[in-house]
Amino acid sequence: MDAIILQILNGLDKGSAYALIALGLTLIFGTLGVVNFAHGALFMIGSFCAVTVQRILSVSFKTVDPSKTDFLGNPSTYDTPYVVHWFGPEFGAGIIDWSVPLAILFAIPIMIAIGFIMERGLIKHFYKRPHADQILVTFGLAIVLQEVIKYYYGANPIQTGAPEVFRGSFDFGVLLGFDPNVIIYPYWRLVYFAFAAVIISAVFAFLQFTTFGMVVRAGMADRETVGLLGINIDKRFTIMFGLAAAVAGLAGVMYAPINAPNYHMGMDFLVLSFVVVVVGGMGSLPGAVLAGFLLGILESFASMTQVIDLIPGINQIIIYVVAIIVLLTRPRGLMGRKGVMEE
Amino acid sequence: MSKMNLTRRGVIKTGAVAGAGLALPTYLSAAAHSGYTNAPTGDTVTLGFNVPQSGPYADEGADELRAFELAVEHLNGEGDGGMLSTFSSKALDGTGILGKKVTFVTGDTQTKSDAARASAKSMIEKDGAIMISGGSSSGVAVAVQGLCQEAGVVFMAGLTHSNDTTGKDKKANGFRHFFNAYMSAAALAPVLKNLYGADRAAYHLTADYTWGWTQQESIQAATEALGWRTVNNVLTPLAATDFSSYITPVLNSGADVLVLNHYGGNMVNSLTNAVQFGLRDKQVNGKNFEIVVPLYSELMAKGAGANIKGIVGSQNWDWKLENQMGAKYTGTNAFVQSFGNKYGFPPSQAAQTCYAQTLLYADAAARAGTFNPCAIGEALAGFEFDGLGNGPTLYRADDHQCFKDVLVVKGAENPEDEFHLVEIVEVTPTEQVTYDPNHPMFAGGALGACNPGA
Numbered sequence: 001m002d003a004i005i006l007q008i009l010n011g012l013d014k015g016s017a018y019a020l021i022a023l024g025l026t027l028i029f030g031t032l033g034v035v036n037f038a039h040g041a042l043f044m045i046g047s048f049c050a051v052t053v054q055r056i057l058s059v060s061f062k063t064v065d066p067s068k069t070d071f072l073g074n075p076s077t078y079d080t081p082y083v084v085h086w087f088g089p090e091f092g093a094g095i096i097d098w099s100v101p102l103a104i105l106f107a108i109p110i111m112i113a114i115g116f117i118m119e120r121g122l123i124k125h126f127y128k129r130p131h132a133d134q135i136l137v138t139f140g141l142a143i144v145l146q147e148v149i150k151y152y153y154g155a156n157p158i159q160t161g162a163p164e165v166f167r168g169s170f171d172f173g174v175l176l177g178f179d180p181n182v183i184i185y186p187y188w189r190l191v192y193f194a195f196a197a198v199i200i201s202a203v204f205a206f207l208q209f210t211t212f213g214m215v216v217r218a219g220m221a222d223r224e225t226v227g228l229l230g231i232n233i234d235k236r237f238t239i240m241f242g243l244a245a246a247v248a249g250l251a252g253v254m255y256a257p258i259n260a261p262n263y264h265m266g267m268d269f270l271v272l273s274f275v276v277v278v279v280g281g282m283g284s285l286p287g288a289v290l291a292g293f294l295l296g297i298l299e300s301f302a303s304m305t306q307v308i309d310l311i312p313g314i315n316q317i318i319i320y321v322v323a324i325i326v327l328l329t330r331p332r333g334l335m336g337r338k339g340v341m342e343e
Numbered sequence: 344m345s346k347m348n349l350t351r352r353g354v355i356k357t358g359a360v361a362g363a364g365l366a367l368p369t370y371l372s373a374a375a376h377s378g379y380t381n382a383p384t385g386d387t388v389t390l391g392f393n394v395p396q397s398g399p400y401a402d403e404g405a406d407e408l409r410a411f412e413l414a415v416e417h418l419n420g421e422g423d424g425g426m427l428s429t430f431s432s433k434a435l436d437g438t439g440i441l442g443k444k445v446t447f448v449t450g451d452t453q454t455k456s457d458a459a460r461a462s463a464k465s466m467i468e469k470d471g472a473i474m475i476s477g478g479s480s481s482g483v484a485v486a487v488q489g490l491c492q493e494a495g496v497v498f499m500a501g502l503t504h505s506n507d508t509t510g511k512d513k514k515a516n517g518f519r520h521f522f523n524a525y526m527s528a529a530a531l532a533p534v535l536k537n538l539y540g541a542d543r544a545a546y547h548l549t550a551d552y553t554w555g556w557t558q559q560e561s562i563q564a565a566t567e568a569l570g571w572r573t574v575n576n577v578l579t580p581l582a583a584t585d586f587s588s589y590i591t592p593v594l595n596s597g598a599d600v601l602v603l604n605h606y607g608g609n610m611v612n613s614l615t616n617a618v619q620f621g622l623r624d625k626q627v628n629g630k631n632f633e634i635v636v637p638l639y640s641e642l643m644a645k646g647a648g649a650n651i652k653g654i655v656g657s658q659n660w661d662w663k664l665e666n667q668m669g670a671k672y673t674g675t676n677a678f679v680q681s682f683g684n685k686y687g688f689p690p691s692q693a694a695q696t697c698y699a700q701t702l703l704y705a706d707a708a709a710r711a712g713t714f715n716p717c718a719i720g721e722a723l724a725g726f727e728f729d730g731l732g733n734g735p736t737l738y739r740a741d742d743h744q745c746f747k748d749v750l751v752v753k754g755a756e757n758p759e760d761e762f763h764l765v766e767i768v769e770v771t772p773t774e775q776v777t778y779d780p781n782h783p784m785f786a787g788g789a790l791g792a793c794n795p796g797a
Contacts, residue, residue, distance in 0.1 A: 006591045014585060071662065071762050072683045078760075147397075155401030157611045159648035169621035181626075182595060186619040189587075258619070259585055260611055260646065268584050303588030305577060305596075315588070316580055 002173065002182045007300045009172065013189040013258065015296020016196030017043075020251035021273040022280065022288035023203060024244035030220045030283045031237040034123055035131050037138040040270025041145040042245050045114065046107055046252025047261035048149055050160050053103035057083050057096045098163045100257055107253045108246055115245025119238050142266065150263040157260030162188040166257075188257050195254050199247060200289055206243075207285070216240055220283070275323045281336025291334055295319050379715045380495035380796025381473045388443040388714065390415070390701070391472030393463050393487060394501065396451040400479040400607050402642050403693045407477060407501050408449060409686055410694035414701035417681070418445045425681035429674040429730035430702060434709035441708060448472060454479065456486035463487045467494050473714050474499060476700050478521075479607075479693065481505030481554035488517040495796015497716045499700035502693040504606075504638055506557035509744035510785035515793040516716055518723055518743045520703065520736075521696045522776070524558040525784055527637045527657040528565035530749035530771035534655060539600065539633050541570035546598035548589055548613055550605050551578040558604045560784060562637050566602075574598040579605070579613070586613040590620050599627040602635045610636055611646040618650045639752055641691045644764040651754030651764065658750040659696060660732055661767055662689035668770055674732040689762050699731045703738075717793040735773070741780035742790065749776050 021043055028036045060079035068076035084092030095102070122141065126134045161167065166187040173183035207213035219226045219233040226233045252261075259265065276295055280287030301307060302318035314321075326333060383389070392411040395404035416422045420437030427435055439445050448470040450462030466472040475491050478484045478501030485508055491498035492514040500508060500519040504527070509519050535543075545566055549559040555578070563573050574596050579589055590613070593601055601622060605613045617623070617634055625632040636643075639656035665675035678698060682690040690698070707722035708714055724740035736747040751768045758764050778785070 002595060003592065006594070007588065010587050010591055014587075068759070070760070071679065071689050076760070150397070150401065155397070156642060156646045157608050159611070159615070159646065159650070161648070169619070169624075181621075184594065184621050186621075188619070260608075260615055262584075262608060265584060268582070300588045305575060305592045308577070 002178055003304060003306075004301075005172065005176070005183050006185070007304060008297055009183075009185045009189075011297030011300035012193045012293065013296075014299065015293035016193050017251055017255055017269060017292075018273055018276045018296050019289045019292025020196055020199060021248055021269055022276040022292050023200060023285060024248045024251075025273060025277050026280070026283060026285050026288040027203075027240055027244040027247075029277070030285070031216060031240045032119075032123070032127065034127065035134050035138070036123070037135050037270065038118065038142040038145065039138075039244075039248055040266030040268075040273065041142040042111065042114065042248035042266070043252040043255075043269055044146060044149065044261070044263065044266030046111060046249030047160075047256045047265060048153060048252075049107035049110055049249060050100045050103040050253045050256035051153065051158050051261050053106050054096070054099040054160055057081070057099050057102075059083075061085070097161075100160060100162060100253065103253045103256075104250060107249045111246040111249030112242040114249075115242035116238065118245070119241040123241075124238075142270070146263045146266060153261075153263065155263060157262040159260050160256040162191075162257035166191055192254050192258060196251070199250060203243075203247060204285065212236065212239075272319055275319050279323050279326045279333055281333030284333065284335040287333055287335030294334075295322060298322060378795060379717070381467065381471045383443055383471075383473065383714060386443055387446045388440055389470055389472050390445060390447045390704075391450065391463065391466035391470065391475045392447055392697075393450040393452055393459060393466065393475055393477035394697075395454045395479045395483075396449070397453050400454050403479045403502060403607070403640065403691065404452070404477075406642070406691045406694045407479065407697040410682070410690060410698040411447065411449075411476065411701060413681060413685060414698045415445045415447055418701070418705050422685070423677075423681050426674045426678050426698065426702060426731055429677050430706070431729040432706045432710065434706050435702070440705045441712070441714065445705070450477075452477065452480070452483050452487075454483060456482050459483040459487050460490050463490050464494070467491075467496055472496065473716075474704050476501055476697060476704070478502040478697075481508055481557075482552050484508050484519075485512045485553060488512065488514050492516045492791070492794055495716060495794045497704060497719055499704050501697045501700065503554075504558070505554040506561065506784050507553050507788075509742045510557070511787035513742050513744075513788050513790050515720060515743075515790045518700070518703075518720075518738065520700050520738075520745045522657075522659045522747070522749055523744065524554070524561040524637070525778055525782070526749050526776040527558070528561035529776045529778075530657050530751050531562065531635070531637060531655065532565035532569055533771075533775075534751045534768060535566065535571075535635065536569045538655065540630075543571045543600050543630075543633075544574050544598045544628065545571050545600040545602050545635075546574045546593045546596050547576040547602045547604055548586065548593075549576055549578050550581055550609055552581055554606065555581075555604050557784065558637055559602075562602055562604065562635075564784075571600070579609070581609065583609065584612055586616040587620065589613070590616045590622070593617075593622065594620065594625075597627070599630050600633045600635060602637065604637060606638055606640075607643060608646070610643050614647050614650050614654070639765065640693065641689075641762075641765055642693075644754055645761065647754075652756050653754055655751065655753045655768065658692050658752050658765070660692045661750055661752065661765060662695075662762075663767060664732065664750070664770075667767055671734045672732055674730045678732055695732055699733075702731065703728070715795055717795045720793045737773075739780070742785065746773050746777050748773055 025039050058081050060081045062077040065076045070076045083095050169184040169186050171184050276291045280291030303315040394407045417425045448466050452459035463475050474497045476499040481503045484500050484503035488498045498517040506524050549555040603613050622632050636656040639658050644651045662679045664672040707719045711718035711722040723738050726738045729735045733747040749771045752765045755766045
């Protein structure tokens with residue numbers, strides 16, 4: 001029982017990432033009809049926003065320490081971050097410690113700007129082209145973005161820690177009546193799940209309860225009619241692209257302490273997120289969220305030793321097996337709408 | 344005046360013979376003149392450096408490339424000469440190799456066997472490379488070594504740690520300076536016993552490819568010989584990035600040691616996940632839970648950050664070796680000075696092994712008096728040398744594996760700077776890590792005959 005609870009918890013944070021990426025993918029597909037293979041790269045750039053903020057806050061000046069020598073025998077130097085110099089050791093170190101949450105403020109405008117530039121500069125030229133062309137150009141863009149990141153940040157993962165206060169683990173077992181240390185779960189992963197829930201709720205609320213959201217939803221249902229009413233739906237869809245980029249970016253920022261950011265992480269999530277979108281139903285926002293959590297938890301269960309012993313290799317194919325079963329039984333996915341990609 | 348009898352069949356025959364001749368690969372036509380592949384005919388000789396310039400090991404590949412460039416500079420008499428001055432053999436004089444200036448071409452393995460083979464093939468056939476070196480993945484090294492054997496060039500392996508490289512997949516044209524999984528386990532076992540005792544239960548997470556399998560097999564055998572029990576061994580995909588679902592079953596498995604048979608980015612991520620789930624703060628069976636990483640690298644320690652503190656592993660070499668362990672390891676400081684002055688930071692163990700391999704190849708050619716790979720192979724087989732940073736070393740003739748001291752290291756608790764992330768715990772003498780050429784972990788293959796490509 002404790003193993004099952006652990007795997008459910010484990011699936012929640014991975015499912016949160018899938019859900020957030022798939023939500024953005026669905027927003028872009030639903031509004032602009034574009035299959036965006038660069039969406040994983042936006043998640044990756046979000047993670048590197050956290051790395052960048054941490055590095056900016058850690059920018060230091062060097063002081064020569066004549067009592068020590070460096071590896072070449074020259075007088076040694078030590079670094080003092082400007083933030084620590086300006087704000088004192090305690091408050092300054094605290095600011096650096098909180099660099100990941102602070103990176104959210106940095107990432108929102110950056111990601112929206114990247115989304116706008118991507119959409120206006122490249123993707124809008126492919127609206128009337130076949131989906132295959134859109135996939136090729138966005139996939140190419142994803143490769144360019146990851147190579148740019150690799151050039152500036154290197155190929156190795158970069159540790160980007162959560163604030164000290166969230167670095168421990170929470171003993172769920174005690175809460176549920178188990179022995180201590182039986183079901184423990186990292187605090188930051190709980191934070192990530194809560195953060196994902198807030199972002200998903202905010203996106204749904206924005207679409208459901210604002211005039212802007214209502215127009216966008218109307219445009220998703222019938223773009224031509226909304227256009228005939230004199231509403232500039234293209235402008236709103238461009239804004240939605242920026243919003244989707246921001247959602248992916250924020251998912252990446254907060255994921256940085258869970259897995260050290262590396263230039264390839266976007267590709268790792270991209271394919272699985274597309275499967276999530278298909279299983280949830282193309283164009284369905286609730287479907288993307290539901291499928292994200294469902295597949296995250298199933299993937300986690302499939303990695304249990306007992307399950308692998310029973311069906312070797314199942315952990316690597318479970319998501320695709322589920323996708324096949326869902327598509328055979330419900331060809332439009334779990335919550336797919338009639339008419340989407342069926343013309 | 345002679346009369347020419349041109350027939351349709353005659354033209355076709357002549358054309359076919361001429362076409363076949365023209366279609367011969369460059370390396371075969373070169374071999375036909377000299378008796379071996381890519382015999383240098385001008386005043387230069389070309390070496391091929393095949394390293395991961397993209398993919399998960401790209402940072403290690405970059406450091407290997409820096410070392411190769413430095414070695415070529417020193418061979419050509421540029422720079423401060425590095426380890427040429429400390430190397431026990433004095434056949435090299437800074438005028439290239441056998442009077443020919445050394446040039447090099449580079450390839451990107453992408454840490455993928457097929458890409459690495461394609462890249463090595465191109466360097467041999469198009470660029471005329473007479474020797475291929477490089478590494479960072481045993482899967483890649485085994486694949487490229489096989490290609491070099493077929494093509495008739497020497498393969499001087501870079502960073503490859505699987506037993507198979509000089510075990511079941513060994514080849515007469517291939518040579519490895521780096522240590523292997525068996526040696527890591529043999530060096531680590533006594534230290535693990537001292538640190539953690541003989542009554543331990545280990546849970547292994549293992550990268551699912553040749554290096555992971557042999558690393559796990561070696562460390563399991565060595566720790567079980569101490570009295571440890573193996574609770575489980577779970578294979579993890581090489582492409583995995585989130586190991587949390589593999590870590591959580593460890594929590595209640597009864598194990599009190601987690602052995603991470605992971606390397607590079609895999610190790611950084613799995614260790615991070617293990618620390619996040621509180622394994623290092625956990626008490627099991629009345630003992631502190633411990634994590635062991637059998638193969639270490641400075642670059643991995645940098646990637647893992649604070650999580651690496653106190654974690655024990657093994658290394659082939661460390662830039663602090665001569666300063667801390669004495670003049671036996673001469674050459675280390677000369678290399679660190681050269682590398683540090685050129686690039687601004689100390690070299691990694693990947694860099695050191697690649698630099699040493701380049702010098703060893705050049706020295707063997709100089710001693711043999713030819714670039715013929717079989718003569719170079721004879722010069723390397725059974726060669727005893729010193730002054731390349733690892734202490735006295737033997738290139739064993741039976742399997743083309745170097746035998747030298749092995750370092751047991753641990754993550755520094757309070758590193759004084761970013762270059763002191765790893766501390767040397769002890770140096771295990773060569774005798775303790777030497778094994779019989781017919782050891783079961785290395786069985787199943789044969790060196791075979793040297794192939795000069797002719």
